[in-house]
Structures are given as structure tokens and as C-alpha cells.
Amino acid sequence: MSDTIQKYKDHVMTGFLKSVAPIVIDHASGTAVWDDQGREYLDCFSGISVVNAGHNHPRVIAAAKAQLDKLVHCSSYLYHVKPVADLAEKIAQIAPHGLTKTFFGNGGAEAIEGAMKLARLYTGKHEFISLHASFHGRSWGTLSITGNQGRKKRGGPYAPGVSFAPVPYAYRSLWPNDPEQCARHCAKCLEDVIRFETSGDVAAFIAEPVLGEGGIIVPPKNYFREIKKVLDQHGILFIADEVQSGFGRTGKMFAIEHYGVDPDILVTAKGIADGFPLSAFTTRPEIADAYKPGDHLSTFGGNPVSCAAALANIEVLQDENLPARAAEIGDYAMRKLRELQKQNPVIGEVRGAGLMIGIELVRDEKLTPANSEAEAIRDALLKRGVLVGVGGVYGNVVRFQPPLIISKQQIEHGLNAFATALAEVAQPAAV
Ligand SMILES: Cc1ncc(COP(=O)(O)O)c(C=O)c1O
Numbered sequence: 345m346s347d348t349i350q351k352y353k354d355h356v357m358t359g360f361l362k363s364v365a366p367i368v369i370d371h372a373s374g375t376a377v378w379d380d381q382g383r384e385y386l387d388c389f390s391g392i393s394v395v396n397a398g399h400n401h402p403r404v405i406a407a408a409k410a411q412l413d414k415l416v417h418c419s420s421y422l423y424h425v426k427p428v429a430d431l432a433e434k435i436a437q438i439a440p441h442g443l444t445k446t447f448f449g450n451g452g453a454e455a456i457e458g459a460m461k462l463a464r465l466y467t468g469k470h471e472f473i474s475l476h477a478s479f480h481g482r483s484w485g486t487l488s489i490t491g492n493q494g495r496k497k498r499g500g501p502y503a504p505g506v507s508f509a510p511v512p513y514a515y516r517s518l519w520p521n522d523p524e525q526c527a528r529h530c531a532k533c534l535e536d537v538i539r540f541e542t543s544g545d546v547a548a549f550i551a552e553p554v555l556g557e558g559g560i561i562v563p564p565k566n567y568f569r570e571i572k573k574v575l576d577q578h579g580i581l582f583i584a585d586e587v588q589s590g591f592g593r594t595g596k597m598f599a600i601e602h603y604g605v606d607p608d609i610l611v612t613a614k615g616i617a618d619g620f621p622l623s624a625f626t627t628r629p630e631i632a633d634a635y636k637p638g639d640h641l642s643t644f645g646g647n648p649v650s651c652a653a654a655l656a657n658i659e660v661l662q663d664e665n666l667p668a669r670a671a672e673i674g675d676y677a678m679r680k681l682r683e684l685q686k687q688n689p690v691i692g693e694v695r696g697a698g699l700m701i702g703i704e705l706v707r708d709e710k711l712t713p714a715n716s717e718a719e720a721i722r723d724a725l726l727k728r729g730v731l732v733g734v735g736g737v738y739g740n741v742v743r744f745q746p747p748l749i750i751s752k753q754q755i756e757h758g759l760n761a762f763a764t765a766l767a768e769v770a771q772p773a774a775v
Pocket residue numbers: 451452453454456479480481482552556557585586587588589613614
């Protein structure tokens with residue numbers, strides 16, 4: 345056994361995972377990563393949807409290195425630091441309408457917590473509504489608004505004042521062939537949740553514009569417009585959790601752009617800095633002004649190196665047209681996968697937006713989740729040199745979320761490997 349794997353066994357906490365993939369990653373570039381034996385893998389998971397511009401993009405690395413030589417940390421909230429200011433200005437230019445002020449943290453959960461706190465301070469209200477099948481982080485506050493028992497188990501009871509509304513997961517709803525009706529039904533349910541489950545003191549509704557960990561669930565086109573009408577009637581803020589869907593991943597800079605709705609607070613992380621740890625939440629000035637001295641801070645938040653990397657990363661996403669490219673390659677991949685679905689009843693649904701693609705595997709017409717098959721496919725793909733993820737509330741969704749720079753040939757290679765793995769693993773277990 346390799347020294348690194350042995351040290352993990354002895355000294356790294358991993359008990360919260362069934363297993364860690366039995367390889368040691370050594371280095372990476374673009375869509376490729378190499379293990380310490382020199383074996384190359386095609387990365388179709390991007391370190392959980394993070395390296396959108398590709399591993400070690402030369403412009404991102406150069407910006408980070410230049411900043412490293414000047415200043416690593418001096419606390420970006422006690423003093424003014426140029427990369428923080430430049431990045432905040434850039435985000436104001438690309439964020440949905442009117443969102444011009446940003447707070448920087450280190451990871452997704454921290455940013456969600458900050459956004460929740462700000463929403464309460466601004467509205468003077470205290471409750472939250474979130475969605476079934478949602479995932480917002482691993483801290484106690486973010487688990488409290490996470491709609492998935494698989495993530496919450498053994499941690500309850502959670503914060504009071506949180507209610508959950510049905511998610512527009514058309515495939516498993518009563519309207520698999522009429523997603524817009526499913527969305528209207530869910531919006532009506534939100535009315536009922538406000539009326540029957542809350543005390544009428546709701547600060548914010550929080551949702552992922554495309555749900556990631558829940559199984560790449562893409563809400564129907566009309567969903568957020570219907571929801572926004574309800575929220576506006578009740579004076580409830582809309583927090584869009586774009587930790588996973590942001591920065592070009594779904595074919596637009598932010599996934600909420602697909603819906604023609606502006607959130608009140610936009611939360612981002614993962615793809616913001618191409619692998620450097622950074623998160624953010626961005627809002628309108630009048631909401632940002634609800635913070636008063638003493639209300640918030642983060643020691644490491646807005647790290648200058650991460651911010652310099654993030655600025656370069658966003659410029660790369662724009663200059664290389666990566667959101668549009670994600671849309672094009674993603675559509676191509678989903679067409680190919682739907683062709684494969686025709687011969688493979690174990691593929692229940694192929695869905696996604698841009699390069700945020702989920703393949704939901706089922707055992708029968710009752711949609712029994714084929715979760716062990718999904719894991720076996722991931723493991724078979726690893727052996728074939730392709731990295732993918734597995735997720736979903738039932739653990740039966742194979743996730744393709746490669747760097748947005750992936751070429752047609754490369755995605756073709758990943759899809760062919762998937763087809764072979766599917767034939768090897770899933771077919772014998774299917775009907
Ligand atoms: C939508 C969403 N929100 C929040 C988080 C939490 O982010 P982090 O793991 O950086 O705390 C995640 C992580 O997967 C996520 O997908």
C-alpha cells in the first residue's frame with residue numbers, strides 16, 4: 345500500500361465516507377489529472393464541480409503566483425486590499441441585476457450562513473423556507489436548511505423556524521411529462537407552507553437554481569417566476585444558492601439567469617476561483633447595509649491570493665466564452681446519453697443544464713433507485729481512467745461535471761467509457 349494511503353488510514357478522518365478512491369492524485373492540468381503512478385485520468389467531476397476553467401489554468405496560476413509574492417494575508421476586513429476590491433467590482437458587473445455588494449468567505453457553508461444572517465437582519469424576520477432534496481452545507485445552520493435526511497442523520501435536532509417546500513423534481517412527481525404543471529403545483533405548495541407551517545415571520549426562501557447534491561434536479565422553466573410571485577406577496581427574500589451552479593457551469597454565468605428572475609442574495613463558492621478556497625455572497629446595497637459594526641467578519645475571508653485567482657478565473661470564463669461552451673458541449677453530451685437511454689431501461693432520466701449533468705439510474709418501472717449500480721459504474725470508470733461523481737437523494741445519480749474547457753472528443757471518450765461501464769455493471773442487475 346502506498347505511503348500516502350497508509351497515512352490517510354492512520355491519521356486522516358474519513359469515517360464519514362464509504363471509501364476514498366484508491367488512488368493518490370499527484371498533479372493536474374486542464375481536464376487531466378495524474379496519479380502518483382503516472383496514470384492519467386479524464387476528470388469529469390472537477391473536484392466536485394470546482395475547476396470550471398480547468399485544472400491549473402495558466403492565467404489563474406500566474407495571477408495567484410504574482411499575488412503570493414506580494415501578500416498572502418493581512419485580514420482583508422481590517423485593511424483595504426486591492427485584489428479584494430477588484431474582485432468585488434468584477435462580481436458586481438456579472439451578478440444578476442442590482443447585486444453590487446459582496447462579502448467574501450472561505451467555503452460554501454460559511455457564505456450561506458452569512459447570507460442567512462444578513463437576511464434576518466435586513467427583514468427583521470427570523471424563519472426560513474428551503475426545498476426538499478436541497479443541500480446547503482455541513483455546518484449546523486446550513487444542515488438545518490438542508491432537505492435531505494441522508495446528510496442530516498445523527499445531527500438533529502436542528503434549528504427551529506425552518507420549513508420545507510416540495511422540490512419541482514418532475515421525474516419523480518405526478519407530472520413527469522408536464523414539468524410546468526409540476527412547477528405550478530410546487531409554487532402552490534409554497535403558499536400552503538407559508539400559511540400552515542410558518543408563523544408568518546419568514547426572512548428568506550433559499551434554493552439552488554439547479555440542485556446539485558440532490559441529484560442534478562433542474563427546476564422547470566416557469567418555476568422561479570411562479571415562486572417569486574408568492575415570495576413578493578409575502579415580503580420574503582430570495583437567496584439563490586449558486587455554490588455549485590455558478591460561474592458558467594450550467595451554460596450561463598449564473599444558473600438563475602435561465603429563469604429570468606433576480607435573487608435578492610446570490611451565494612457562490614466552488615467555481616469562483618478555479619480551485620482556490622473562496623466563497624461569496626452578493627446583494628443589493630440596501631440589504632448589505634443591514635450589517636452594523638460587530639455583526640459579521642471572517643479572519644481568512646477574502647484571502648488576497650484566492651481573490652487574485654478568482655479575478656483571473658472570471659476573466660478566463662469570459663474571454664474563452666466558457667458558459668456558452670458548457671451549453672454546447674452539455675447539450676451534445678445529453679443528446680448522446682439520451683440515445684444510450686433508448687437501449688438501457690436502467691437509465692431512468694438524463695437531465696441537466698450545460699455541463700451539470702445527471703444520469704438517474706433505476707431498477708424498474710417503479711423507479712427503484714439503482715444506487716449500488718451507480719457506485720459500481722463510478723468505480724468501473726475509475727479503472728478505465730475517468731473520474732465521475734455519484735449523488736442524488738437516493739444515491740443513484742451518476743454526475744458528469746467536467747471542466748468547461750472539455751472538448752467534444754474528450755467528452756465523447758468519457759461517454760463511451762460510461763456506456764462500457766454501464767454494460768459491464770448495470771445490465772445484469774436491470775430487469
Ligand atoms: C449548493 C451547495 N451549497 C453549499 C455547499 C457547501 O459548500 P462547502 O462544501 O464549500 O461548504 C455545497 C457543497 O457541495 C453545495 O453544493
